[in-house]
Structure formats: structure tokens, C-alpha cells
Amino acid sequence: MTVIPVIDLLQGQVVRALRGDRQHYRPIVSALCASSDPLTVARILCDHVAARQLYVADLDALQGGVGHVAVVRQLLEALPGLELWLDAGFADVSEAHALGAALGPLSQRLVPVFGSESLRSRAALEACFTPSGRGILSLDRRHGERLDAAGCWDSPALWPSRVIVMTLERVGAGTGPDVDTLREVATRSPHVQLIGAGGIGSEADLALAQASGASAWLVASALHDRKLPRMST
Numbered sequence: 265m266t267v268i269p270v271i272d273l274l275q276g277q278v279v280r281a282l283r284g285d286r287q288h289y290r291p292i293v294s295a296l297c298a299s300s301d302p303l304t305v306a307r308i309l310c311d312h313v314a315a316r317q318l319y320v321a322d323l324d325a326l327q328g329g330v331g332h333v334a335v336v337r338q339l340l341e342a343l344p345g346l347e348l349w350l351d352a353g354f355a356d357v358s359e360a361h362a363l364g365a366a367l368g369p370l371s372q373r374l375v376p377v378f379g380s381e382s383l384r385s386r387a388a389l390e391a392c393f394t395p396s397g398r399g400i401l402s403l404d405r406r407h408g409e410r411l412d413a414a415g416c417w418d419s420p421a422l423w424p425s426r427v428i429v430m431t432l433e434r435v436g437a438g439t440g441p442d443v444d445t446l447r448e449v450a451t452r453s454p455h456v457q458l459i460g461a462g463g464i465g466s467e468a469d470l471a472l473a474q475a476s477g478a479s480a481w482l483v484a485s486a487l488h489d490r491k492l493p494r495m496s497t
Contacts, residue, residue, distance in 0.1 A: 265470050266317075266480035267495065268349070268459070269309035269487060271302055273332045274323040278305045281321070281484060282436040289323065294488035302335050303342055309487055310346065313495045319349045319377075319482050326353035326382065333366055340370040349400060351377035356388035360399065377428065380404045381411035389414040393424040402428040402461075403449060420453040427453070428482070431462040436485040438465030443476035450477045465491055 272281045272289065277300040279289040291300040297308040306318055318339070325331035331352050340348055354360045354376055364371035378392050379402040392399055401424055404411040411432075416422075429449050431442035441463045450458060460473050461482040470492070473481050486492050 265474040265478065267313045267315070267470070267487075267492065268317045268319050268480050268482050269306075269313055269315050270319045270321065270461075270482050270484040271305055271309070272321045272323055272484065273302060273335060276302075276332070276335070278302055279323070280436060280488070292488060295490045296488050302332075303338055306339055306343065309484075310343065312487060313483075313492070316345070317347045317349055317480075318343070320351070322350065322352040326351065326379075328353070331363075333363065336363075336374070337367055337370060340367065340373055344373075347373050347375060349375045349377050351379055351382075351402060353382045354378050355382055355384040357392045357399070375400060377402050379411075379430070380414060380416040383414035383416065385413070386415050386419075389416055389419060389422055393422065399424060400426045400428060400459075402430050404430045404432060405445065406432040420456075423453055423456055426457045426459060428459045428461055429478075430482075431460075434462030437463060438485065438489075438491070439463050440465065440469050441473040441476070441478070441481070443472060446473070446476050446478055467492060 271278045274289055278292045280292045297305055310318055322331045360376035376399045378399050381404040383389050403417055410417050429446050434442055441460055446460055458478050459480045460478040464481055464483050464486045
């Protein structure tokens with residue numbers, strides 16, 4: 265099981281995500297690192313799990329504000345061996361392309377995450393994952409309700425090769441992985457690489473997630489709370 269560390273950015277700082285209640289997120293307080301500076305936190309988390317990918321949720325952009333382009337640039341420049349997965353509330357592929365153009369050559373290591381909560385329409389979904397595209401789809405839900413104006417959940421023929429299953433009420437809660445939803449998605453598209461998000465609170469949770477079909481999991485709180493051991497390559 266691959267652990268992909270997560271940093272949630274809000275107003276220039278890393279915050280602790282909890283159950284998707286973004287209005288109440290606060291700067292991270294961590295047993296692993298004594299800072300909420302994005303680069304500092306990213307370095308420590310990636311080192312702790314020997315990560316080759318880093319997931320960044322730009323919460324300001326997700327909520328319609330100004331995104332953290334300068335921070336994303338800093339992360340890409342300072343962590344040259346890393347692939348950066350970015351969810352910045354992209355409503356369509358043109359927004360991801362605009363960010364890539366602003367980043368120049370650094371964008372070669374940027375992978376846009378298109379969240380079902382953000383995509384504006386079915387047409388936007390259809391345009392995201394062309395054969396040359398590198399994007400990832402995130403299927404987002406909260407308390408059993410799909411966040412999905414574009415109809416992503418019911419369009420497996422349009423899914424890319426990597427799909428995130430995001431259960432927002434479990435984010436930061438340590439209540440265990442949502443294996444039922446994971447298995448549901450796997451049934452819809454058996455050949456897709458599934459990445460889970462939310463609920464991990466122990467090594468046992470990771471083992472359960474892997475047994476349920478996940479190849480990787482997005483993790484933040486369990487790392488900050490030292491509930492997962494240091495990992496090596």
C-alpha cells in the first residue's frame with residue numbers, strides 16, 4: 265500500500281482537515297513537525313513515508329478564492345523528485361491548463377486532480393481525460409451524498425486510469441476507510457487504479473484498505489499524530 269501524504273492549504277498555511285468542514289479548519293498542530301509552513305510540512309511528511317507523490321488541496325481555490333500558485337511553484341522547485349497532485353477546484357480542463365502555463369516547465373510534474381464536487385458539467389468531464397491527459401478524477405461524497413454536478417459517479421466510461429474515492433466526513437476523523445464505497449467504485453470499473461481518502465488511523469486501517477482494492481491512500485492526520493510508522497523505500 266502506497267501512502268501519499270497530504271497538505272491542505274488555507275491562507276498560506278497548512279491546516280488540519282476534519283470531516284470536510286472547511287470553515288473550521290485551523291493551522292496544523294502536529295506531533296511530527298512544529299510548523300504550518302507548507303514547504304516545511306511537505307518535506308517532513310514526504311520524508312516520513314518516503315513519498316514520491318504529494319497531494320495538495322488548495323482550499324482557497326476550492327472555495328472560489330485566489331489559489332496558492334506561488335506555494336505550488338515553491339514546492340515543485342524545492343522537491344524536484346516529487347510528483348505533485350493538485351486539487352485546486354478546477355471547474356474544467358482549461359483552468360488546469362492555465363495553471364500549467366503559469367508554472368512553465370515545472371508543470372511537467374504537476375498532476376491536476378479534477379474533483380466531482382468542482383467540475384461544472386458533463387461536457388467539462390468529457391474534456392478532462394483525453395489520451396494525452398495526466399489528470400486524476402476524485403469521486404467526492406459526504407454523508408452518503410454524491411458531490412457531483414457533472415455526473416462523474418455514473419460515467420465510468422469517462423474515468424481516467426487513476427481515480428480517488430474521497431469520503432469527506434471521514435477525513436481527519438480516524439474512523440477507518442470507507443471500504444464499501446471503494447468496492448462499489450471498483451465494481452463499476454475493475455481496471456481503474458483506486459486511491460482512497462479519509463479515515464486512516466492505523467496500520468490496520470491501511471491493511472484493510474489494501475485488501476479492499478486500494479493501491480494507495482491519501483493520509484495527513486494519521487501522520488501528524490504519529491499513528492503510522494516511518495517508512496523506507
